[in-house]
Amino acid sequence: xxxxxxxxxxxxxxxxxxxxxxxxxxxxxxxxxxxxxxxxxxxxxxxxxxxxxxxxxxxxxxxxxxxxxxxxxxxxxxxxxxxxxxxxxxxxxxxxxxxxxxxxxxxxxxxxxxxxxxxxxxxxxxxxxxxxxxxxxxxxxxxxxxxxxxxxxxxxxxxxxxxxxxxxxxxxxxxxxxxxxxxxxxxxxxxxxxxxxxxxxxxxxxxxxxxxxxxxxxxxxxxxxxxxxxxxxxxxxxxxxxxxxxxxxxxxxxxxxxxxxxxxxxxxxxxxxxxxxxxxxxxxxxxxxxxxxxxxxxxxxxxxxxxxxxxxxxxxxxxxxxxxxxxxxxxxxxxxxxxxxxxxxxx
Amino acid sequence: xxxxxxxxxxxxxxxxxxxxxxxxxxxxxxxxxxxxxxxxxxxxxxxxxxxxxxxxxxxxxxxxxxxxxxxxxxxxxxxxxxxxxxxxxxxxxxxxxxxxxxxxxxxxxxxxxxxxxxxxxxxxxxxxxxxxxxxxxxxxxxxxxxxxxxxxxxxxxxxxxxxxxxxxxxxxxxxxxxxxxxxxxxxxxxxxxxxxxxxxxxxxxxxxxxxxxxxxxxxxxxxxxxxxxxxxxxxxxxxxxxxxxxxxxxxxxxxxxxxxxxxxxxxxxxxxxxxxxxxxxxxxxxxxxxxxxxxxxxxxxxxxxxxxxxxxxxxxxxxxxxxxxxxxxxxxxxxxxxxxxxxxxxx
Numbered sequence: 159x160x161x162x163x164x165x166x167x168x169x170x171x172x173x174x175x176x177x178x179x180x181x182x183x184x185x186x187x188x189x190x191x192x193x194x195x196x197x198x199x200x201x202x203x204x205x206x207x208x209x210x211x212x213x214x215x216x217x218x219x220x221x222x223x224x225x226x227x228x229x230x231x232x233x234x235x236x237x238x239x240x241x242x243x244x245x246x247x248x249x250x251x252x253x254x255x256x257x258x259x260x261x262x263x264x265x266x267x268x269x270x271x272x273x274x275x276x277x278x279x280x281x282x283x284x285x286x287x288x289x290x291x292x293x294x295x296x297x298x299x300x301x302x303x304x305x306x307x308x309x310x311x312x313x314x315x316x317x318x319x320x321x322x323x324x325x326x327x328x329x330x331x332x333x334x335x336x337x338x339x340x341x342x343x344x345x346x347x348x349x350x351x352x353x354x355x356x357x358x359x360x361x362x363x364x365x366x367x368x369x370x371x372x373x374x375x376x377x378x379x380x381x382x383x384x385x386x387x388x389x390x391x392x393x394x395x396x397x398x399x400x401x402x403x404x405x406x407x408x409x410x411x412x413x414x415x416x417x418x419x420x421x422x423x424x425x426x427x428x429x430x431x432x433x434x435x436x437x438x439x440x441x442x443x444x445x446x447x448x449x450x451x452x453x454x455x456x457x458x459x460x461x462x463x464x465x466x467x468x469x470x471x472x473x474x475x476x477x478x479x480x481x482x483x484x485x486x487x488x489x490x491x492x493x494x495x496x497x498x499x500x501x502x503x504x505x
Numbered sequence: 506x507x508x509x510x511x512x513x514x515x516x517x518x519x520x521x522x523x524x525x526x527x528x529x530x531x532x533x534x535x536x537x538x539x540x541x542x543x544x545x546x547x548x549x550x551x552x553x554x555x556x557x558x559x560x561x562x563x564x565x566x567x568x569x570x571x572x573x574x575x576x577x578x579x580x581x582x583x584x585x586x587x588x589x590x591x592x593x594x595x596x597x598x599x600x601x602x603x604x605x606x607x608x609x610x611x612x613x614x615x616x617x618x619x620x621x622x623x624x625x626x627x628x629x630x631x632x633x634x635x636x637x638x639x640x641x642x643x644x645x646x647x648x649x650x651x652x653x654x655x656x657x658x659x660x661x662x663x664x665x666x667x668x669x670x671x672x673x674x675x676x677x678x679x680x681x682x683x684x685x686x687x688x689x690x691x692x693x694x695x696x697x698x699x700x701x702x703x704x705x706x707x708x709x710x711x712x713x714x715x716x717x718x719x720x721x722x723x724x725x726x727x728x729x730x731x732x733x734x735x736x737x738x739x740x741x742x743x744x745x746x747x748x749x750x751x752x753x754x755x756x757x758x759x760x761x762x763x764x765x766x767x768x769x770x771x772x773x774x775x776x777x778x779x780x781x782x783x784x785x786x787x788x789x790x791x792x793x794x795x796x797x798x799x800x801x802x803x804x805x806x807x808x809x810x811x812x813x814x815x816x817x818x819x820x821x822x823x824x825x826x827x828x829x830x831x832x833x834x835x836x837x838x839x840x841x842x843x844x845x846x847x848x849x850x851x852x
Contacts, residue, residue: 161852162567162568162590162592162593162852163852164851164852165852196800218800218801219801220509221509238757238767238801239757239758239760239765240757241755241756241757241758241767241815241816243509243816245509246509264758264760265758265759265760265815267815268757268758268815271816288760288761292760292761292763292797292804293760293765293797293799293802293804294757294758294760294765294802295758295760296760297761323799408588409588410585410586410587410588410615410641411586411588411611411612411615411641411642412612413586413611413612413635413639413640413641413642413643414635414639414644416639418586418640418641420588420852422851423774423776423825423828424827424828424831424849424851425851427770427775428774428775428776428777428825428828429770429775430775430777450639450640452640452670453543453565453827453828453831454565454566454585454851455640455641457639457640468588468612468614468615469588469590469618478770478775480771480800481770481771481775481800484771484800484832485831485832485849485851486849487849502771502832502833502834504511504769504771504772504801504832505508505509505510505511505512505767
């Protein structure tokens with residue numbers, strides 16, 4: 159029996175090809191690969207990535223780290239500027255007994271606080287720097303001061319990291335990759351001026367991957383590449399035939415001559431970047447656009463194509479696959495349910 | 506101990522006031538109230554609504570109906586144009602033994618299909634009509650034909666319903682309520698011309714509530730009113746001091762002089778309507794805007810207000826509360842966890 163729609167379906171052949179392609183690229187460039195597991199949150203995919211040579215996983219939260227440590231993953235980096243509470247520190251100390259663990263910091267205050275709560279645990283820090291997204295991250299020239307604060311607070315300082323998230327825009331990936339290399343080099347100089355030796359210089363993202371200046375990095379942390387999504391499709395950074403996750407939906411209404419599917423924002427996510435042409439794309443109808451999205455309805459403009467019959471199954475590629483996966487309890491892979499074990503682990 | 510951030514907090518005094526206010530409005534107008542439970546998906550809130558006089562609950566999916574029937578709710582309307590599979594029909598038949606159950610249809614084909622699978626179960630249908638949102642729903646003048654198809658297929662035909670969703674825009678609620686009344690009256694005429702008597706004429710939504718022509722309806726189905734959200738705030742349809750759900754976040758970074766919170770699109774949802782001024786609002790900073798949203802970061806422009814210290818807790822009102830709730834496993838209400846029992850029940 160097929161699952162009831164809407165559900166998320168994984169094309170495992172494409173998934174394996176995506177995992178292999180990026181693993182090979184990292185190996186050819188001589189850099190480590192530490193994929194971001196926030197995209198898939200699944201044991202099965204983590205295992206594929208580690209078997210393909212990943213040195214460990216990247217996660218965004220302590221809860222994701224707990225989920226993957228619980229699956230036996232032994233090397234985890236929480237690539238986030240954590241501000242630790244006593245309880246968060248207790249959870250990290252528990253994790254440190256089960257995995258090689260590193261966390262992000264982006265200010266001397268956060269570094270000192272982490273030191274006061276984690277000294278002696280072996281938990282390492284990496285300093286986040288801002289390479290142009292202007293989200294979190296210290297200025298690259300301040301990386302040494304943040305690292306020095308962590309070292310003085312008694313923590314092992316492993317290196318620096320950035321996320322070139324401003325590469326998520328048309329024609330932006332190459333420039334963002336240039337910015338990333340420049341920021342990481344400046345962060346390394348700042349570390350060296352503070353008497354610190356960065357062992358890890360970490361960056362990377364799916365859209366910038368082909369442009370990454372791998373000579374400036376030791377480690378790549380892309381996430382979305384395992385599945386791809388409509389954002390990658392529309393940015394031109396993955397082709398539609400590489401996309402390994404779709405939401406299978408049913409045509410439930412032809413009201414007003416429209417195609418209405420039962421996949422809404424509670425299945426696809428509500429993401430719509432400024433450059434997106436709609437709320438998802440349909441592989442079988444490349445010219446179609448999802449022109450209206452409610453919680454349980456996608457209204458599709460088919461650009462003149464004939465309406466599929468009521469009851470037809472139609473695949474939709476979500477705009478942002480990380481958020482679509484985080485809505486589902488399971489992904490369906492070749493008829494098998496893969497639990498989204500870290501779903502909702504936001505803290 | 507407080508939950509780790511980000512988490513969703515319910516102000517139960519405001520929640521109770523919102524539940525009472527809309528119940529009183531419905532009672533004063535002499536119409537039934539059947540609140541949409543997709544907003545909260547919680548046993549505790551369903552109970553409050555039923556205790557305040559709601560005749561039953563509205564849900565969007567069979568899975569939500571199963572969740573609420575499992576909690577003992579005995580009157581459920583799936584306000585959605587279902588296209589039934591054999592398995593969906595089997596689940597509905599199971600439900601029919603436990604609750605008074607009605608479903609939506611919006612075409613003669615769907616009505617005939619429902620009849621072929623559900624005849625003799627007592628499951629009733631309501632015909633959805635389009636009052637101007639142009640999503641699903643038959644043309645009002647076709648309501649009678651759809652109803653007649655359902656009756657001929659052996660199903661009890663209970664009436665008509667609409668959702669005036671085009672009221673979700675600035676200055677649109679009053680006009681949408683006018684459209685709703687016009688569409689429902691036309692649907693009733695169409696029913697009567699087909700020899701059908703609609704017992705239920707159902708409409709309503711939170712933004713249009715104050716404008717609803719209650720003389721044209723027998724039943725209201727608002728959902729969001731229990732909590733409110735930044736959409737209602739920005740539409741002016743609920744005041745900030747009525748908003749009963751916030752996402753509690755921590756100030757994790759001051760990078761670049763910005764306020765960065767740990768509540769991102771995996772906690773708030775990624776919704777951003779065309780009229781929204783950002784990705785959520787901050788009650789303590791009415792002039793502030795969430796100007797950038799990632800999965801685990803909200804970057805806030807404080808409009809000149811002083812930065813709260815790192816580690817401070819800051820409340821964020823999600824843009825669209827239904828999608829925020831559907832991301833969480835629990836809501837925190839006066840320190841007590843309320844399970845989101847129908848989370849992720851999309852089918």
